[in-house]
Amino acid sequence: MTTPPGRQPLLDALTHLGAHAGRRATHVRGYCAVGHFAPDDEVAHFADLAILRDGPLPATVRFSVGGSDPAISEKTRNLRGMAMRVHGVHESYDLVLVSEPIFYAATPVSYLSYLEAHAADPNTGVPDPLRIAAHELRHPDTLRLPALLASHAAPSSYASTPYHSAHAFLFSGADGVMRPARMVAEPEAGTRYLSEAQERQLPPAFLEHEMDERLLQGPIRFQLYAQLPAVGDPLDDPSMPWQGQERVPLGVLLITALADNSCDFMTFMPTRLPAGIDPSDDPMLRARANVYAAASLARRR
Numbered sequence: 001m002t003t004p005p006g007r008q009p010l011l012d013a014l015t016h017l018g019a020h021a022g023r024r025a026t027h028v029r030g031y032c033a034v035g036h037f038a039p040d041d042e043v044a045h046f047a048d049l050a051i052l053r054d055g056p057l058p059a060t061v062r063f064s065v066g067g068s069d070p071a072i073s074e075k076t077r078n079l080r081g082m083a084m085r086v087h088g089v090h091e092s093y094d095l096v097l098v099s100e101p102i103f104y105a106a107t108p109v110s111y112l113s114y115l116e117a118h119a120a121d122p123n124t125g126v127p128d129p130l131r132i133a134a135h136e137l138r139h140p141d142t143l144r145l146p147a148l149l150a151s152h153a154a155p156s157s158y159a160s161t162p163y164h165s166a167h168a169f170l171f172s173g174a175d176g177v178m179r180p181a182r183m184v185a186e187p188e189a190g191t192r193y194l195s196e197a198q199e200r201q202l203p204p205a206f207l208e209h210e211m212d213e214r215l216l217q218g219p220i221r222f223q224l225y226a227q228l229p230a231v232g233d234p235l236d237d238p239s240m241p242w243q244g245q246e247r248v249p250l251g252v253l254l255i256t257a258l259a260d261n262s263c264d265f266m267t268f269m270p271t272r273l274p275a276g277i278d279p280s281d282d283p284m285l286r287a288r289a290n291v292y293a294a295a296s297l298a299r300r301r
C-alpha cells in the first residue's frame with residue numbers, strides 16, 4: 001500500500017501553483033458575508049444535534065473562487081467555494097463546500113500527483129503535458145471533476161449554484177444509529193450559469209457587485225440538506241458522485257449582508273463539527289484537515 005503524503009507535501013504542492021504570502025494557498029479570491037442559519041423543525045428526527053436546538057444561529061460565510069491567483073477572473077470555469085461557520089451557544093460548526101458534487105481526487109496520493117503534474121515546469125514556465133498524461137494514466141479518478149467543470153460555464157452568481165461537501169459525515173440519531181450523509185446547500189434562486197454572451201462581455205470581477213445588488217431585494221437563501229447514499233455509494237471517496245436521491249432538510253441559511261474582509265483571517269475547518277456529527281473514514285478528509293491547520297499557521301507567519 002502507498003503511504004499517504006503528510007500535510008507538508010500537499011501544502012507545498014498547492015503553494016507551488018502560485019500562492020501569495022499571507023494569503024490562502026487556494027480559494028484566494030473571495031468575499032465575506034453574514035447571515036444566520038435557521039434549523040428545520042424536523043431535524044431532530046434525523047440527527048440529535050444540540051447545536052441546532054437553540055433556534056436561528058448567527059453564521060459567518062466566505063464565498064470564493066478556487067485557485068491561488070487573487071486576481072483570477074470570476075468567469076473561470078473552476079470551483080466556487082462557500083465556507084460557513086454556524087456559531088452555536090456552546091460550539092460551532094464549519095461547512096466548507098464547493099460548487100460541484102465531487103472533488104479532484106479519491107486519495108491524498110492521487111491529489112498530490114495531480115497538483116505536482118499541474119505545476120509549472122521550471123524550464124518552460126508551463127505544466128509539462130507528458131507529466132500530466134503520465135499522471136492521468138495512474139490516477140484516472142482526477143479526470144472526473146475537470147470534465148464536469150468544463151461541461152458548463154461558471155455560475156452567474158454565488159447565489160445561483162449549489163454547494164456540496166463531497167465528503168460523507170456521520171450523523172448520530174436520537175436512536176443511537178449513525179447515518180452517513182453528504183451535505184448539500186441548494187440555492188433558492190436556482191442553478192444558473194453564465195450565458196455565452198455573459199462569458200464574453202462581463203468584466204473579470206462582477207460577483208461582489210452582483211451579490212450587493214441581489215441583497216437589496218432581501219436575504220439570499222440556501223436550503224441545507226443531508227444527502228443519503230444509495231446502496232453502493234462510496235463513503236470514503238469524494239471524487240465519486242453519489243446516486244442517492246434522498247435528502248433530509250436540515251435548515252435554511254440566510255445571507256443578509258456582505259461583510260468586507262472580516263473573515264479573511266478565519267480558518268474554516270472541515271472537521272470543526274458539533275456533537276452529533278463525526279468525520280467519516282475518508283482519507284481525503286483527514287489529510288485536508290491537517291493541511292488547513294498548517295496552511296492557516298503559514299499564512300499568519
Ligand code: HEM
Nearest residue numbers: 024025026027062081082083098103165166267288291295
Ligand atoms: C486533501 C484535499 C484538500 C486540500 C489539501 C485542500 C487545501 C486547501 C487549503 C490549503 C485551503 C486554504 C485554507 C486556509 O488558508 O484557510 C483550502 C481552502 C478551501 N478548500 Fe480545500 N483542500 C482540499 C480539499 C477540499 C475539498 C474536498 C473541498 C470541498 C468539498 C475544499 C474546499 C475548499 C474551500 C471552499 C476553501 C476556501 C475556504 C475559505 O473560504 O476560507 N477543499 N483548501
